[in-house]
Structure formats: C-alpha cells, structure tokens
Amino acid sequence: MGFPGTWMTESESMVYRVVPKCACSTIGQIMYYSDHGEFFEGDIHDAKGGMHKWALDSSQPKITRNVQKHQAYAFTCVRNPYSRILSSFFDKICGIQRNGKRYRGNLVPLLIQKYGIEVGGEDGKQEFDQIQSFRRFLLFARDTIRWRRPMDPDIHWSAMSGHISTFIVNGGRYDNIFFTEQFNDGMQSVLNSIEMAHPVLLEEIPRFNESEGHGPKRAHPIEDYFDDLSMHLVYEIYKRDFQLFKYDFENPGNKLPLGEVDLDEVHAKLGA
Template sequence: MHHRWLLLFACFWVLFMLMVASKFITLTMKDPEGYGIKQGPLTVLPETEKMTVTETKKLQIEVQPTTTPLKDDSYTALIHKERMELLSYVCHNESLRNLSRNAISKFVLDRIFVSDKHRILFCQTPKVGNTQWKKVLIVLNGAFSSIEEIPENVVHDHEKNGLPRLSSYSAQDVNERLNSYFKFFIVRDPFERLISAFKDKFIHNPRFEPWYKHNIAPVLIRKYRKNRRMSRGGLQFQDFVRYLGDPNHRFLDLQFGDHIIHWVTFVELCAPCEINYNVIGHHETLEDDAPYILKEAGIEHLVSYPTIPPGITKYNRSKVEHYFSKVSKRDIKHLYTRFKGDFELFGYRKPTFLF
C-alpha cells in the first residue's frame, strides 16, 4: 500500500514538472511584442545609397516625361524657382565646369535677340520652338501688328524681321542690357533635340537649305561612316552621333560655321552660367511656360504665344529609342559625355535605357 502511494505521488510529480516545463518553453518562444513567433537574429539591412544634391534637386523638377501641363500659377512659379536653383548649383559644381561654363563670346551674342522697346533678351536655341518666339518679338518690335501677318520667310531673314542681335551693340550697351533686361531661353531633352535637328536638316529640310545635305553630310559620311562601301543614301543618324560625340568635333564645327547652332549644346549657345537669365522654359512644359514667360516679361497683355498643337511638346521615348537603336553603346556614351552639362543643368534624366 505504501509503495502504491509513492508510485502515485511520483506520477503526479512528473506530470507537474512536465506542465511547468511546457509553460516555460512557451513563454520563451514568444517575441517581445507578444506575437507568439520566435525572434531570430536581427539582420541589419544596408543603408540606401544617398543621392547627391544634384540628383535630389533633379527629382524635384524633372520634366521628362511630361504628361499633363501644369495649371496652377503658384506651382508653375515654384517649378521655375527650383529650375533656377538647380542651374545655380550645377554652375558652381567644379566637377562639371568644363561642361557648364562658356565665355560670353560673339557666337553667344549672335544668338541673343533684342527688344529694346520692352527690355527683353531672347537667346535662340534651335529645335525647341524658337520660330514662334521670334514671331512674338517681331510683333513686340513693331515690324508687324500680329503674329498671323508675319510671312514664314521673313521670320528667319534677319535683315527683314526687325530683330537686332546683341552682338550688334557696343560692349557698354551689351553689358547694360545683360544686367538690366529680362532674359530667357528654352531648352529641350538634349537627345530628342538632336533627333529633331537631324530630321529637319538632313532628312526633310523643309526650308530647302541645300548646304546641309550637299556640303555638311558628305564630310560627315567620309569621316564617320564605318562601312565606306555604304556611302550612298545620305547621312545616317549613326554618323551624326559619331560626329557629335567626337572629342575633336570642333575642327569640323569651324568648317561648318553657324550652321552648327542646330546641334551644339545649350551651354555653347546661351552661356547660362555666365548670363543671369530670369526664366529658362522647357519645351516639354511649354503650354505652361509660354504664358508664364510672357507674364514675367510684362507683355502678356500685348501678345500671345501661338497655339501649340496637342502632344507636339511631349517627350517621345519611343522615338528616342528608335533612332538610337542602331547606335552603338560606345557612341551613345561619347555623345552623353558631351551633352552631360545640358542634362545636369536643366534637370533632364540621364537616358539610362539607351546604355
């Protein structure tokens, strides 16, 4: 009998100890927050790579691709303020000095049209809708009473359109105007602008300017066509890109003269780090930028920017991919190296999808 009680007591004791042990194990398996999941060792994730100040600012104001125009005036003003802040930052970036700085030479002054009556300077940057801005200035200068009256052949005839160039003034008058007049110009995605220049001058040539096809194209084909046996068929976009990305392109630039204005960088055309521009519009947001420029210049009650056809200013990635599809990665990288200053200064994304 005594042994039976001892056996029962031993069984109860073992059962009790098992219950205590089970409870202890359950408690230790719970995580500190009480979710009943065992907490394993912590894994420290690497910090996200920090963006440079330039990249951060570019993310704030990127215009490519643009889908809908901005409608709110205050937001448009903020966008322009951030664009100018980015420009100032990049201009002071010593690592980009060779790509962003340019002397105010006669070549630059030749690009700037003057309206003394309304104290406006406009720097011409071809292939971004400059013809329409010329019409605006022609009306402001009084040569014609409305944009609709201006014949197309007169717009580009600088002896008849009534648009003096800043280079025609004395040094003192140039400095006075640069320091006191309202100054602006328009930019566009650099690579898409080059496509537009190539199509306009070497493919369609709507204004019949034969020197592009007959004088410039043969020179580029002889120097940059890889397969010399395929010299027929005119200039190819690949040839054009190799020329533009060639570090020694300036030798040919001198030979081609002012015709190069259609494809040189915005830096070379307008010296944005040396001239304190008031507004830099973007082709991709021209629906909003045009009225903003007119308002800032104080002429919105005198003239209107011509109607912009729907979709014409929108960035076309498919077109860019199509034209660069036959260009080697090496040539694209060389081209980007030359135009990097334009991408950085004006907040355009590096077209990594091409590399």
C-alpha cells in the same frame, strides 16, 4: 565677345538667348508679335528689322547696355538632348534647306564618304536605315565637339550649356530658363512678367517650326535610336546639359525633365 545669339524686342521688354533646335522660331515670332501685333512674314531668323539681334551691328550697343544693366526680362529655352540631336539629324543632315540645297554645302557628302551615312537620296524622301545612319552621325557630332574635326561643331548640335553660358560670362543674368517640352507653361511665365504693346494669347499662336518638312519623317520612337554606345556618346557630349537642365539620361524615351532648372546653379556653373 559680347552677346552672340541674343535677340531683344524693339521695345526692350524682353531679351532672349537663342538656343538652336529649342523652339527659337516660335519664340522669335512671339517677341515680334508682342511689339507689332503681327507676325514677321517668313522665317524670323531672316528678319533684319522689327527686333534687335546681336548679328545686326546697330543692335549691339542696345543689347549690351540692356543686358549688362539687366533692364529687361531675360530668358532662354532648353530641350531634351536626345530629341534635340535627333531633330538636328533629320533637319540639317537628311533635309533640304529653305534655299533648296543641302545644309552647309559639302557637309552631307563628307558624312556619306567618311562616316557611311545615308540621308534618303537626293531629296531626302527615299527609304534608308535611319537608326544606323543616325548612330554614325552621332560619332561625327562627337568628333566635332571633342576634337573639332573634321570640322568645328555646328550650333545646332553643340551643347545648350555652351550657348547659354556666353550670356552669363559676359555679364548677363537669366530670369527664366524653361523647357521646350512644357512650352506653353514656360512661355506664359515669361509673358506674365512683362508689359506688351500687343497681348499674346499662346493657345492661338501657331508653332513656327521652320524645320518641319525639310527631311524624312522619324520612323521609330526616340528610344530606338539610342543603344548603349549611343547613350554613352550622348552623355559624353551633353553631360552638363543633362545635369543642369534636369533631363533623364537613363531613359531616352522620357523627354520630360525630372525637375525645375536651378537658376543659381546654372549661373554659378556656367559663369565660371
């Protein structure tokens, strides 16, 4: 299986396990900058050079060697499950993607037909009942994760613990797991632990939010999207994420974690 979703700087100074919807565009650009002194032109997910990625065949032996010998500082980043699934809905379901089309072709028509979801019309800009549609999307997300139907779960809403575990199961060990909600503090702790060809000043780094502007703006506070049933569904899908990464299940409006991540606990529970 190897190390899917793993990126590494060309200098092999740091290794990052990508978790979708958790600041991955910004982290990738920081990694690229630390080696080259400039940002990648375009979406870092499209970069085929300038950094190692598991998706590139030529990178796989280098990533495997580095990770299994723990030669570089290894980290990842997590996000509150409530805001992450909500962000996935607005970006991937309601939004028009970089290629000018809907995400995954027939996915949105399938959701409209089978789950009664609205997405704001052809361009995603028309008024619609965001709360009702999101709650119906949540049923779909649960069905994909629990029963793998009507399709396999998508990486953007499958559990963070699932992404993070592949790195551990195949012989990797994290030095740091930090929070999207406390990004500068967390990313700084990574940068403080490595040597870089080009120093990174985090306060001067733009946020590379590649999903920004894809879909309609969120019209309500996060907590308004989650009633008792929605919270139950979210817990069913993301129970492990809440427990391991210390997020507040009881209050969807509190996006901040309740404590620090216990790396030993994460390795013990996700490495089994």
